[in-house]
Amino acid sequence: MLTNTRNPWLFSVLLLILSYYIECFSTAGDTLSAAESLSVSESLVSQGSIFELGFFKPGTSSNIYLGIWYKKFDVMVKDISIVWVANRENPLTDPSSSRLELSEDGNLVLLDRSSKKPYWSTNLAFPMSNSTEAIIGGDGNFVLRDRYNLSTIFWESFDHPTDTLLPGGKLRIDKITGKSKQLISWKNSEDPAPGMFSFGLDPNGGSQYVLEWNRSQSYWSSGIWNGRFFNLAPEMKQNSIFNYTFVSNENESYFTYSLNNSTFIPSRFVINISGMIQQQMWLAGHCNWNISWFQPRQKSNVYALCGAFGMSYENVSNPCQCLQGFEPFSVKDTKLYDWSGGCVRKSSLQCEDSMNTNGERDWFLKKSNVRLPVNSKVNLTGSATTCELVCMKNCSCAAYAYNSSSGCMIWEGPLLNLQQLSDGGEAGQDIYLRLSASEHRSTSLRGNKWNVWVIVSVLLPATALLSWLCIWFLSKGKVKPKGEKDSSNDLRLFDFSAEIHAINDASNTKDCLKKRGKKDVELPLFSYESVSATTNNFSDANKLGEGGFGPVYKGKLLKGQEIAVKMLSKRSGQGLEEFRNEITLIAKLQHRNLVRLLGCCIELDENILIYEYMPNRSLDFFLFDPTKKQTLDWRARFQIIEGVAQGLLYLHHYSRVRIIHRDLKPSNILLDNEMNPKISDFGLARMFGANETQANTNRIVGTYGYMSPEYAVEGLFSMKSDVFSFGVLLLDIVSGKKNTGFYNSLGAVEI
Incomplete structure (x- = not known):
């Protein structure tokens, strides 16, 4: 027995050390064994602490899901690092009774203990022993296996992907059973239920993969595998970080990828809620996924991107808007809105409203330069007037179009895949949208909100x-x-x-x-x-x-x-x-x-x-703001650079008289609603004759840092002066820094 005065102190220290180790050994680890369960407050963590399996609530939703995510990320960004969801179609609601456990027959079961209702299960029918265990691997694969024979795998999450393919996972088709695995998008950022977009191997055979809407309408294909990459996705060969593989034999065909670099980099291949596939990787020091490449290149190429009665627009960050007379089906913020739900009418048509006794008729709103919806129901010969009458007499008719070559086209029910084309691109057609009389009355006061592209400049010092x-x-x-x-x-x-x-x-x-x-x-x-x-x-x-x-x-x-x-x-x-x-x-x-x-x-x-009104102000408002410059991705920056170059080329070569701007800088580049650049401030501009190439001035005006040396020192200016300013502007756009900052900083460019 310990009786001296130091013994109680020593005993306390031993208890403290013992309690520490007991706590360590009581953690869930990476394995769930028979007769064990996982509650909402617990999780499994893979070796190396790379992946974590547990319960989560996406965004502001109260629904509970079982999923896998990258463990190393900060908890604040867990929602955007989720790579697999078990019960995506059947969420739990009671955190106190939600459990993941191994059943007596060896299956994994997710259930609500209070109601005894199973919400998800591996649902394996063949007999298994009670020696099964579930483990989350360092590759993110959740595996059900025999604990005494680890090579015996009964079930694995890699065979049941949701919207994400991790390195080592296979997007495959079983040639014996005919079953295929697809990536299916989330419905929206707060609902992991299957959305309208999917990505999988072409069911018609071959080695190409296809993007589909509603598992029926293909809108992009990868092209065939040429041994290194799919030929309609050339970005794959330009990325040295990933090693892509396609295998086809008598039993199966599958696509997979791995990391070339021995250093671990969190990565994933995902189909997002907007119907685009993206190769992503997480860069240290950032709080978001970096997109290595994506397809299709234009959001407007995604089939039915905006749902029923939604109009898609080219080259904009938020491409979907409801047509006039319609409103979103959901009241949620459109950043989270599932556009597959489309839009609904604000007011009923006269032919649908049996209580309408005022005698007012429906009318047709003309929408010009559009790509027509698919699946027109009727093609008739006759005049445009006949086409309108046919549509008016049919209450199911939502729109019509007429031209001399294709005649009369009628659309019944929802309009899908309606796209507004940009000027100067593909030639569009006119469509006539059927609206209620109440919309006709309000148009004279409200105007067509989709035609408000007339924009205003607020930063014109000249x-x-x-x-x-x-x-x-x-x-x-x-x-x-x-x-x-x-x-x-x-x-x-x-x-x-x-x-x-x-x-x-x-x-x-x-x-x-x-x-x-x-x-x-x-x-x-x-x-x-x-x-x-x-x-x-x-x-x-x-x-x-x-x-x-x-x-x-x-x-x-x-x-x-x-x-x-x-x-x-x-x-x-x-x-x-x-x-x-x-x-x-x-x-x-x-x-x-x-x-x-x-x-x-x-x-x-x-x-x-x-x-014109320029709602996005000037380029410097975005470019030099630490927060706002994050919205300028490489596509937007390239679009701005190209637009400024086109405007400058017009001034120098294609306008009636050659113009030298003399003050090209970010504050004089204004951005419209689609982030298209417009050169402003011609207060210092000078006009040249057709044969003039250079002029001289005694008054040096402009902005230091953007002036060419010969102009700043000698007052000589020419087209080369604008080209010099454009070069400095180009450095501003690429680096995201003011040109004056280059004198004191030799660090790496940070975007």
Whole structure:
């Protein structure tokens, strides 16, 4: 017996050490044995602590699922590292009674003990001993095996993938049984239930894989295997990190991959909720998956991406919108919304509403330049009027289209795969969408929300240049002859989505041309009263900002179109002579990558300009902000670089007279709703003749850091000056850093 005074202390230390080891040995480890169970608060962790199997609740959902995820990730990003889900179609709800256990017959069973209801099971029918055990491997494979003969595998999660293929997993087809394994997308980011998109081996044979909608409609194929990669996915050969393999023999065909690097890198091959396949890997120091490559390259190529009565748009981050007269089926945030649910009508059609006694008829809304939906029900001969009547008489008819080559096409029921095409690309067609009379009444006030692509610039420091443009062509209109009627247009009623020169009143057009002094200049003149009304009398609530040239206000027309209104400050020192030669040219500049002046107002000693609206402000707003620059992925950056280059090429070579911009920088690159770039600020621009290549100035103006050396030192400028500025801008876009930062930092580029 321990009796001296030191013995109690020694005994306490031994108890502490013993309790520590007892606690260590009581952890679940990586194995679940017979007669054991796993509760919601417990988990299995693979050797090396790479993978963890346990219970989770995705996002804000209260549903409980059994799944596998990468253990090494921070708990805050568990939801985005889940690689397998057991009960994706049958979630648990009671955390206190949810258990995973091995049943008496050796099967894995997920059940609610209070109701004795099984929610998921390995469901193996052949006899097994009670010596089975389940183990989570270091490769993320959850295996049911014989504990006395470890090579005997009864079941494994790699044979039952959900939306993810891990290194070593097989996406296969059994040629003997004909059964195939597919990756099937989650329904949305908070619901792992099977979505509408799947990826698997082509059931018609061969070595290619296909992406399908609703397990029936193929919309992308990988092409055949050429020994190193699938020939329609050339990105695979450009990635040195992964080793891809395709095997085909008399028993099976399968695709698998492994890591070439001996250093472990978390990775996965996944089909996401938007119907795209992605090869992803997790980079140290980041809190998200890095996409090595993906297919299809355009989201708009995904079949029925936006569901019923949804319209998809090209080259935008959120490509889905509901058609006018429709709203999302779900009220959830559209970032989480399962677009396979599509959109539903806001108001019933007249033929569907038996209580409608007002006699108002349904009507058809024209949507132009679209790729028509699939599976038209009827093809008829006849005129466009006949086509409309046929659709109107059929209450199931949702839309019709007519052209001389294919005749009349009718769509009954939901419209799927309707796509809005961009200008200058594939030639689209017109479709006429059937809507209720109530939508027709509201259109005159609300406008078609999908046509609000008229955008407004708020960052044009060279307002004076364009203001004097109005003065130059409209100076004769400042003093009207006695008795002459004011020919200014009402801005509130103007439709900028139509051609600018299409002013309804022919006499008004003639009068405007007279005021402008040149018949080929087509710049609308608006009354001060109407301009003031669009901005709520230039209220502070509508004020977007103010620079050295004057304040900028946001305006809205009666049809819902948004504009920006800039008032030229009387303190501005800009004069007519400085810009006189440029005015006649800039009024006629037309290019998708140049900011456009829409009109002006010269009245009551006020000089006001109306611009396109640019909702995403300028490039520097995204590029140099630590948070916002994360939204500029490589595709977006390349799109911006290409757009600026196209705009610059137009100014230098394809406009009527060569233009040197002289102030190309991120703050002068504005971004529209689709993140397309538009060059702005022509206040320092200079016009060259057809045979001129270089000029000299005594006044050096511009932004240091973007000026070419010969211009900054000697005042010489040419097309090469803009090319130099473009090069610096290119470095800004690629590095995400201001050019002044290069002087003090030689570190690696960080995006």
